[in-house]
Amino acid sequence: MSLPSLLRKLKLPVAAMLMAILFSACNAKTEESAGIKPEMYTDSLFAVMKADRTNYTKLIVKRLGPAGANVIKPDEHWEDLENGAPLPAQMFRAGAEGVTGLTDKFTYSLQSLWPVNKQNAPRTDLEKQGLQYIADNPGSNFYGEEKLGDVTYFTAVYPDVAVAEPCVNCHNNHKDSPKTDFKLGDVMGGVVIRVPL
Amino acid sequence: MLVKKKVFWIIWLLFTLMLSAYFLIPLIKQENQGMFLIGETTHGHHQIEMACDACHTKPFGGKEVLQDACVSCHAEELKAVSDSHPKSKFTDPRNADRVALLDARYCVTCHREHREEITHEMGLSLPEDYCFICHKDIAEDRPSHAGMAFDSCASAGCHNYHDNQALYEDFLIKHAGGEAIKAHSQRPTLNAFELLNAKKGYKALSIEDLLATEKTYDGDILQAWQASNHARSEVGCSDCHQQEQEPWNDHPAVATCESCHEFQAETFFLGKHGMRLNADLGNMTPAMAKVEMKADAAHKELSCTSCHDSHQPDLSKAATESCMGCHDSEHVRNFPSSPHALSTDVSCATCHMPREQKVEQGLKIFRVNHNQNMNLKPNEKMIRSVCMDCHSLEFSIDALADEKLLENNFSGKPEVHIRSVDMAIERDKSKSNKDSLYH
Numbered sequence: 001m002s003l004p005s006l007l008r009k010l011k012l013p014v015a016a017m018l019m020a021i022l023f024s025a026c027n028a029k030t031e032e033s034a035g036i037k038p039e040m041y042t043d044s045l046f047a048v049m050k051a052d053r054t055n056y057t058k059l060i061v062k063r064l065g066p067a068g069a070n071v072i073k074p075d076e077h078w079e080d081l082e083n084g085a086p087l088p089a090q091m092f093r094a095g096a097e098g099v100t101g102l103t104d105k106f107t108y109s110l111q112s113l114w115p116v117n118k119q120n121a122p123r124t125d126l127e128k129q130g131l132q133y134i135a136d137n138p139g140s141n142f143y144g145e146e147k148l149g150d151v152t153y154f155t156a157v158y159p160d161v162a163v164a165e166p167c168v169n170c171h172n173n174h175k176d177s178p179k180t181d182f183k184l185g186d187v188m189g190g191v192v193i194r195v196p197l
Numbered sequence: 198m199l200v201k202k203k204v205f206w207i208i209w210l211l212f213t214l215m216l217s218a219y220f221l222i223p224l225i226k227q228e229n230q231g232m233f234l235i236g237e238t239t240h241g242h243h244q245i246e247m248a249c250d251a252c253h254t255k256p257f258g259g260k261e262v263l264q265d266a267c268v269s270c271h272a273e274e275l276k277a278v279s280d281s282h283p284k285s286k287f288t289d290p291r292n293a294d295r296v297a298l299l300d301a302r303y304c305v306t307c308h309r310e311h312r313e314e315i316t317h318e319m320g321l322s323l324p325e326d327y328c329f330i331c332h333k334d335i336a337e338d339r340p341s342h343a344g345m346a347f348d349s350c351a352s353a354g355c356h357n358y359h360d361n362q363a364l365y366e367d368f369l370i371k372h373a374g375g376e377a378i379k380a381h382s383q384r385p386t387l388n389a390f391e392l393l394n395a396k397k398g399y400k401a402l403s404i405e406d407l408l409a410t411e412k413t414y415d416g417d418i419l420q421a422w423q424a425s426n427h428a429r430s431e432v433g434c435s436d437c438h439q440q441e442q443e444p445w446n447d448h449p450a451v452a453t454c455e456s457c458h459e460f461q462a463e464t465f466f467l468g469k470h471g472m473r474l475n476a477d478l479g480n481m482t483p484a485m486a487k488v489e490m491k492a493d494a495a496h497k498e499l500s501c502t503s504c505h506d507s508h509q510p511d512l513s514k515a516a517t518e519s520c521m522g523c524h525d526s527e528h529v530r531n532f533p534s535s536p537h538a539l540s541t542d543v544s545c546a547t548c549h550m551p552r553e554q555k556v557e558q559g560l561k562i563f564r565v566n567h568n569q570n571m572n573l574k575p576n577e578k579m580i581r582s583v584c585m586d587c588h589s590l591e592f593s594i595d596a597l598a599d600e601k602l603l604e605n606n607f608s609g610k611p612e613v614h615i616r617s618v619d620m621a622i623e624r625d626k627s628k629s630n631k632d633s634l635y636h
Contacts, residue, residue, distance in 0.1 A: 079279060104288075175625065
């Protein structure tokens with residue numbers, strides 16, 4: 001077989017191979033640019049938040065507070081006390097406020113269907129839906145998208161569970177708490193994480 | 198005809214150059230920039246209005262640039278009072294609908310400068326019922342607030358937008374009751390000098406210890422100095438008058454005092470007395486003030502030594518006499534005949550330059566904050582830092598809300614009653630409050 005006729009015969013298979021290589025390269029590039037899925041991103045963020053929050057509650061508030069060594073005073077108005085320490089929920093919110101000064105890639109907040117401070121009740125439709133979902137389905141997370149202002153967000157809602165006695169004690173006895181029969185392990189609220197898309 | 202045309206063009210060119218120079222030279226030299234002011238500056242900034250770049254740090258950038266300027270001066274103060282409405286509250290996307298109505302992420306949304314015709318007390322340039330935008334349903338949570346006008350939220354003794362340290366509900370409950378005038382003042386004693394001197398082990402200097410210099414000392418000054426805290430902390434003449442081998446200076450600048458009295462100088466620069474010096478605009482004078490001043494004091498220049506005689510051991514002159522040497526409002530004129538002046542050791546500085554605790558070198562030190570505007574407005578800022586040292590919370594709230602008492606310098610009892618404490622107590626009783634380890 002002469003070289004020109006061989007080339008003519010191979011033209012189609014070679015073109016097909018080239019197309020396939022090009023397509024797979026494009027595909028690989030598309031996958032690469034998609035990066036980490038929002039759900040995995042917020043799940044990871046929540047894991048860190050939950051670990052820190054649980055540790056603060058158990059290792060600091062419970063251990064050093066009035067139920068333990070009684071050397072610090074975890075109190076809602078901790079700044080007015082010489083040895084005052086923020087309550088776990090306040091510590092969590094302080095973190096959320098700190099993050100706003102560091103990045104605009106995500107925001108988070110602590111909310112509840114039974115908030116001590118009414119400003120921490122869910123506000124957006126998706127927040128209301130998500131908070132209700134995690135209360136009705138203990139152990140499950142909630143994910144969705146919502147448009148707030150001009151921006152569309154991936155919004156994830158995670159259950160905030162009573163991990164230690166101080167959580168239950170404080171909420172059940174607070175005069176502004178709409179629910180006073182929380183038990184250890186109950187879903188008390190939700191952590192809402194938002195990622196602008 | 199051609200000559201006429203040439204003359205016209207030359208005149209036009211000269212006129213254009215002169216006009217450009219008229220506007221450009223002040224901009225380049227950054228002085229006499231008054232022609233660029235677009236309106237009357239507020240009482241908080243008029244002292245530095247000729248330092249345009251104090252706020253307009255860049256020619257472009259809009260609100261972000263202005264925000265940075267606001268924050269550079271006011272952030273610490275807002276942090277110190279646990280700002281009730283920090284920016285972070287509004288950067289949360291869940292408040293996007295609120296931000297669309299009132300963009301509280303930026304100071305200038307509520308405090309527009311150079312707009313005197315729309316500016317209220319506290320430099321607020323919004324209609325005074327702005328709380329409605331976010332708190333219109335407050336009566337659902339607080340039935341006691343039903344029917345209250347939204348322009349009355351920030352009335353004296355109720356709420357402030359930024360500083361509610363003496364007005365939040367649990368504070369009102371905790372400090373309810375008590376004698377209007379306490380049997381013993383709880384005003385802190387200034388202890389910085391004693392504590393730091395003891396720690397550093399200074400030995401008092403006497404006149405004999407002064408090194409011989411070519412300067413001829415005034416005998417009276419030497420005697421005064423010998424009795425002063427300066428002599429007791431080993432500060433001699435040259436430490437202030439001849440720093441670092443410089444020629445002798447009869448009138449040391451604020452920077453000289455600042456080299457030892459850092460906190461006092463820092464706070465002085467933040468207040469209306471020192472903010473011009475801080476902006477390199479020269480000393481403030483009573484003639485520039487927007488409040489009533491004595492005509493014969495118009496051209497006094499404000500620095501540390503305009504209030505303090507640094508050679509004298511007695512600091513009390515700076516606490517009242519110096520203030521009254523310039524200020525001339527009805528409140529000031531009534532001070533000498535007020536119960537504070539006649540029956541107590543309360544001075545102008547007691548209220549307007551409060552003593553603040555700082556922990557330094559492991560010591561709890563009380564020092565005077567020299568920013569006399571820090572707790573001046575809104576006047577509820579004074580409640581915790583000053584009033585409650587001697588008075589009950591309720592009495593303090595009522596007194597500060599009584600315009601007549603403010604004018605006559607608290608000669609008499611409050612004739613108005615603000616119900617903040619009553620409302621907090623009533624609400625507390627109506628709730629099934631139980632004891633908790635955590636509140």
